[in-house]
Amino acid sequence: MRSLRKPISLLLIMWYLPACTSFQTTYVAPQEAVAGQDKIRVKAWENGDSNQVQLLHPWATADSIGGVEECIQICDAYQVWATSLDKVQAVQTLRVDAGRSAAVALGLVVALSIVAVIELGNAFDRGWGR
Numbered sequence: 001m002r003s004l005r006k007p008i009s010l011l012l013i014m015w016y017l018p019a020c021t022s023f024q025t026t027y028v029a030p031q032e033a034v035a036g037q038d039k040i041r042v043k044a045w046e047n048g049d050s051n052q053v054q055l056l057h058p059w060a061t062a063d064s065i066g067g068v069e070e071c072i073q074i075c076d077a078y079q080v081w082a083t084s085l086d087k088v089q090a091v092q093t094l095r096v097d098a099g100r101s102a103a104v105a106l107g108l109v110v111a112l113s114i115v116a117v118i119e120l121g122n123a124f125d126r127g128w129g130r
Contacts (some may be wrong), residue, residue, distance in 0.1 A: 031050040041092040
């Protein structure tokens with residue numbers, strides 16, 4: 001059982017990877033979508049163009065939505081971004097992606113199986129099977 005501690009702990013760490021989450025469009029009011037979220041993505045019409053902004057610590061009021069714009073490139077200062085709700089096309093929140101989670105779990109099972117087969121082969125080479 002002691003030899004299984006590392007693979008099990010690796011499996012648990014991989015299970016919680018951010019790779020298992022993705023931005024998914026919510027179909028509720030922006031005020032509800034923002035509640036309890038640390039990061040959201042907002043798609044809005046501004047100055048005739050569709051603009052997608054990723055926000056940290058978002059907030060919403062009765063007529064607007066905003067937050068701190070996340071810097072994807074290197075930046076010196078954070079910018080506060082806000083727009084009226086009538087310009088908002090979609091609000092996306094981070095959610096667990098079942099497909100990605102299944103792919104990570106399947107990849108881990110395959111990797112652990114390969115390691116187990118290699119270790120079993122090494123054990124037989126050392127005379128364990130005699």
